[in-house]
Structures are given as C-alpha cells and as structure tokens.
Amino acid sequence: MKYLLLIYENEQAWDAISEGERQQIYGEYRQLREQLLSRGQFVGGSQLQPISTATSVRVRDGKELVTDGPFAETHEQLGGFFLVEAENLDEATSIAARIPSAKTGTIEVRPLVETAAPASA
Amino acid sequence: MSQARETLEQVFREEYGRIIATLIRISGSFDLAEEALQEAFISAASKWELEGTPNNPGAWLTTVAHRRLLDALRRDRTRTDKQSELAFETTRLQPHVEPELLEEAVEYPDDRLRLIFTCCHPSLTREAQVALTLRTLGGLTTTEIAHAFLLPESTLAQRLVRAKQKIRLAGIPYEIPSVDRIADRLAAVQAVIYLIFNEGYAASAGQTLIRNDLCAEAIRLGRVLCELLPDEPENIGLLALMLLQDSRREARVNNGELVTLEEQDRSRWDAREIDEGVNLVQRALRLRRVGIYQLQAAIAAVHAEARTADETDWRQIVALYEELMRITSSPIVALNHAAAVAMAHGCERGLSLIEAAGADGALQNYYLFHASRADLLRRLHRFDEATSAYETALSLTSNEVEQNYIRGRLRSISASI
Numbered sequence: 001m002k003y004l005l006l007i008y009e010n011e012q013a014w015d016a017i018s019e020g021e022r023q024q025i026y027g028e029y030r031q032l033r034e035q036l037l038s039r040g041q042f043v044g045g046s047q048l049q050p051i052s053t054a055t056s057v058r059v060r061d062g063k064e065l066v067t068d069g070p071f072a073e074t075h076e077q078l079g080g081f082f083l084v085e086a087e088n089l090d091e092a093t094s095i096a097a098r099i100p101s102a103k104t105g106t107i108e109v110r111p112l113v114e115t116a117a118p119a120s121a
Numbered sequence: 122m123s124q125a126r127e128t129l130e131q132v133f134r135e136e137y138g139r140i141i142a143t144l145i146r147i148s149g150s151f152d153l154a155e156e157a158l159q160e161a162f163i164s165a166a167s168k169w170e171l172e173g174t175p176n177n178p179g180a181w182l183t184t185v186a187h188r189r190l191l192d193a194l195r196r197d198r199t200r201t202d203k204q205s206e207l208a209f210e211t212t213r214l215q216p217h218v219e220p221e222l223l224e225e226a227v228e229y230p231d232d233r234l235r236l237i238f239t240c241c242h243p244s245l246t247r248e249a250q251v252a253l254t255l256r257t258l259g260g261l262t263t264t265e266i267a268h269a270f271l272l273p274e275s276t277l278a279q280r281l282v283r284a285k286q287k288i289r290l291a292g293i294p295y296e297i298p299s300v301d302r303i304a305d306r307l308a309a310v311q312a313v314i315y316l317i318f319n320e321g322y323a324a325s326a327g328q329t330l331i332r333n334d335l336c337a338e339a340i341r342l343g344r345v346l347c348e349l350l351p352d353e354p355e356n357i358g359l360l361a362l363m364l365l366q367d368s369r370r371e372a373r374v375n376n377g378e379l380v381t382l383e384e385q386d387r388s389r390w391d392a393r394e395i396d397e398g399v400n401l402v403q404r405a406l407r408l409r410r411v412g413i414y415q416l417q418a419a420i421a422a423v424h425a426e427a428r429t430a431d432e433t434d435w436r437q438i439v440a441l442y443e444e445l446m447r448i449t450s451s452p453i454v455a456l457n458h459a460a461a462v463a464m465a466h467g468c469e470r471g472l473s474l475i476e477a478a479g480a481d482g483a484l485q486n487y488y489l490f491h492a493s494r495a496d497l498l499r500r501l502h503r504f505d506e507a508t509s510a511y512e513t514a515l516s517l518t519s520n521e522v523e524q525n526y527i528r529g530r531l532r533s534i535s536a537s538i
Contacts, residue, residue, distance in 0.1 A: 001292045003292075086292075087294070088292040088293065088294035089242075089291050089292045089293045089294065090293075090296070090298070090299075090302070092292070093244075111290055111291050111292055
C-alpha cells in the first residue's frame with residue numbers, strides 16, 4: 001500500500017533553531033530518504049516552503065478565486081511530506097516514527113486510495 | 122428451550138472468536154467472515170433441531186462457515202467491482218483462498234491472537250477497540266454491546282462499521298505484532314479487557330452499579346488471553362485481579378446500596394473465585410516480572426485473605442502500593458496508597474498524603490478523591506469539612522448507587538453532630 005506521511009511542525013520553532021542543528025536535521029532526513037530508496041519504499045517527498053507562501057484556489061459558479069493563505073490558527077503547520085510504499089499500517093507508522101520531525105512535531109499517516117487490481121490478477 | 126437451541130447458544134459464545142478469527146485470516150475481511158459465520162449459525166439452528174446436535178458442534182460450525190465463506194469468495198471473484206471488499210492483505214491472503222485449503226478448515230492457534238491485536242490496534246479509538254473486541258472475539262451481538270454500554274444500537278453499529286472500515290482502508294495488519302512492539306500492544310489489549318470489566322463492575326451511569334454480563338465477558342476474555350500467551354505474568358495478573366474483584370460482587374451492593382469493603386459481609390464473597398485469584402497471583406509473581414495488574418491483584422488478594430476487616434494486613438497493602446507507585450505515576454494510585462496509609466498508620470498521615478496527591482489539581486473532578494478525603498475527615502470528626510467534601514463528591518458521580526451511598530454518609534454525619 002501507499003501511504004502519505006504528512007509532516008507537521010511548529011514553523012516558529014523550526015525558524016528559531018541554529019544553523020548547525022538545522023544542518024544536522026537535514027542530514028537525518030537525507031539518511032532516511034536513502035534508506036527508503038534502497039528498499040524501494042520511497043515514492044516521493046519534499047520539504048515545503050513556509051505557510052506564508054501558500055495560495056488558495058477555489059472555483060465557485062465557474063469563477064476562479066485566488067487568495068492568500070489559508071492561515072488556520074494551528075500550533076503546527078504542514079512543512080513537508082513523504083510518499084512511501086509500505087506493507088501495512090504498522091510498517092508505515094514505523095517509517096513515520098523515523099522521520100526526524102516526529103520527535104518535535106506530528107506525522108499524520110494517510111493511506112492512499114488505491115484502485116483494485118483486475119480480478120484475473 | 123430445546124436442547125439443540127441451548128447447545129447452539131453455548132457453542133456460539135464459546136466458539137465464535139475462534140472460528141471468526143480463522144475466517145478473517147482466510148478472507149481478509151471482517152464483514153465476509155461475519156456473514157459466513159452468521160449463515161452457519163442459521164443453518165445449524167434448523168439442522169440441529171431436526172437431526173440432533175452433532176458430536177463436535179464446534180467443528181461442524183467451522184466446516185459449514187468455511188464453505189459459506191468459500192461460496193461468498195467465489196461469488197465475489199466473479200465480480201471485479203467487488204474485489205475491493207477483499208482489499209486488506211489481498212496479495213498475501215490470496216494463496217489461502219484455494220478451495221482445497223478451505224475445505225480442510227485449517228485453524229491456526231495464532232488466529233485469535235492476530236484478531237485480538239488487530240481489534241486493539243492503537244490507531245483505533247479505545248471505544249472502537251472495546252466494541253470490536255466484544256463483537257468479534259467475544260461474539261456479543263451489536264444489541265448486547267449497545268445494551269451493556271447504555272448506548273443506542275445505531276451508535277454502536279456505526280462505531281463497528283467505522284472501525285472495520287478503518288482496518289481495511291488504513292491497512293491495519295492482521296498479525297501478531299513484531300517483538301519490539303508487542304509489549305505496548307499487549308498493554309493495550311489488557312487495558313481494553315480491564316476497561317470492559319470496570320464498565321461492568323462500576324457502571325458509570327444508570328441504576329445498577331454492577332453489570333454482571335460485562336464482568337463475566339471480561340473474565341472470559343482474560344482467560345483467552347492467558348491461554349494464548351500463558352507466560353505473560355501481566356495476563357495472569359489481570360485475570361487474577363478481575364476474579365478477586367468479582368468475588369466481592371454479591372457483597373458490594375445491598376438493596377441497591379453500595380457497601381464499602383470494610384462493611385461488607387465477607388461470608389458473601391465468592392470463595393471459588395478467591396481461591397483461583399490467589400493462586401493466579403502467586404503463579405504470576407513467581408515469574409518475577411512484576412507489573413501493575415499483578416500488584417493490584419496482590420492487593421486484592423491481601424483483602425481477600427482477611428477474614429474480617431480488622432484482620433487486614435494494611436502494612437502489606439501499603440508496601441504493595443509503594444511498589445505500584447514506583448512503576449506508575451497515576452494520581453489514583455497515590456490516592457489509594459494514602460487511604461491504605463490512613464488504615465495502617467492513622468488518618469492524619471493518610472489525609473496529608475491525600476492532600477498531597479490532589480495538590481496538582483488532577484483529581485479535582487474525580488469522585489473518589491473527594492469521597493476518600495471526606496471519609497478520613499469524618500473519621501477525624503472534622504464534620505464540616507467532611508460534609509463539604511461529600512457534597513463535592515456527590516456532584517461528580519452520575520451513578521445512583523454511589524449517590525445514595527454519599528447521601529447516607531451525609532445523613533449519618535448530620536445525625537452525629
């Protein structure tokens with residue numbers, strides 16, 4: 001199954017850490033990515049630009065509305081994601097627990113909707 | 122009731138968890154497994170009435186349920202759109218869906234373990250874990266579970282549907298957890314079983330204090346867990362704890378009034394349950410891996426072995442609570458420790474410990490904190506303070522039996538002033 005691991009972090013706390021710590025965390029991320037790649041479990045993933053760069057798009061009555069945001073008043077913001085291949089939820093949560101930000105933020109684990117295999121398979 | 126019908130109900134209760142566990146492994150679907158087993162019970166109801174009860178009713182049901190499941194799987198396989206119903210673990214489960222294997226009705230002893238760990242998976246809410254465990258492993262009907270928890274049947278039915286859906290869609294595995302996880306997962310299973318017991322033992326709402334059906338079911342599940350993982354001392358401790366608490370059931374309520382441990386008629390305690398409970402505690406402690414259930418069971422055993430309240434070895438109980446406080450920081454344990462200290466070393470010392478346990482405010486909304494505090498104040502003849510503490514306790518419980526108990530205490534205080 002494929003799982004999307006959404007990484008929620010407190011942006012302010014992330015901004016506040018020293019450059020040295022930041023580099024170390026990036027190093028840990030690279031390592032995890034390498035591990036997942038070598039096992040064929042890495043489907044995709046990236047860090048996201050801060051929430052201040054977000055744009056919302058809505059189409060209502062055929063009209064396109066583009067606005068700044070959204071800026072929900074939440075303690076943690078979506079800061080990145082991994083898309084991984086895992087046998088089951090336990091394996092997906094094991095990977096999630098190895099994401100460096102799991103120690104300070106929250107990782108939301110969401111299974112992807114997968115289309116059923118053909119009956120003959 | 123006819124004999125066939127009676128046998129069927131008994132077999133239903135005893136074999137449900139075992140049979141369904143295997144059907145789920147084979148089909149990878151809770152729903153298909155439930156349907157197949159339901160159909161098997163329906164055909165048993167008519168067949169056994171006519172032809173008599175088979176020699177091995179459990180095996181009969183297993184075989185018929187497996188055939189029904191196989192039919193259902195065949196029907197499903199001819200329809201591509203239905204394929205997604207078999208989604209979870211489809212790839213790995215596929216080889217088992219071969220007719221030859223099914224006809225043999227293979228049962229793995231591990232199936233019920235898989236089932237219990239799946240039902241109590243941490244990604245399900247505690248309410249869902251409880252409902253699913255009672256429904257599948259316990260074989261209780263949705264109506265019975267709803268009734269036991271005083272919930273509308275539709276609420277419970279929806280809870281079960283959502284839980285099963287999550288198992289399927291989120292890919293919750295039907296597996297015994299890996300070694301590095303099993304301790305946590307087992308603790309969750311134990312917590313679910315003990316929660317079922319407690320809901321029965323101290324029903325949090327309604328007119329009766331004890332719901333015997335839930336207690337009996339929890340004890341039965343506790344036995345299953347001991348049977349499946351017999352070398353886990355906490356499984357034994359949990360079963361012992363439930364038996365020892367249950368042994369006091371008859372003495373605990375009198376004419377709808379709550380009777381404290383101190384005032385209970387000990388001749389009404391269930392000697393058979395006490396015997397079994399005490400033996401289990403000893404067996405668990407010999408395994409030398411102490412835990413919260415074993416210690417609580419050991420405390421209950423000290424109470425059970427005292428012929429009168431005065432004979433209670435309070436020093437031993439204090440020591441056991443201290444051991445318990447070393448492994449859990451629960452304020453409720455601190456509260457019980459304080460109450461034991463009051464009995465062993467005097468109410469003054471107990472009261473100051475209770476105040477300390479409640480100092481951080483965590484127990485402010487806990488009925489027993491105020492009731493225990495009130496009880497010590499009453500014993501110390503500080504009646505005004507006792508009255509106000511009892512009144513706070515009264516406002517915090519919705520159980521009528523507990524409310525009556527406090528009202529009785531309040532009356533006896535105003536009589537003694």
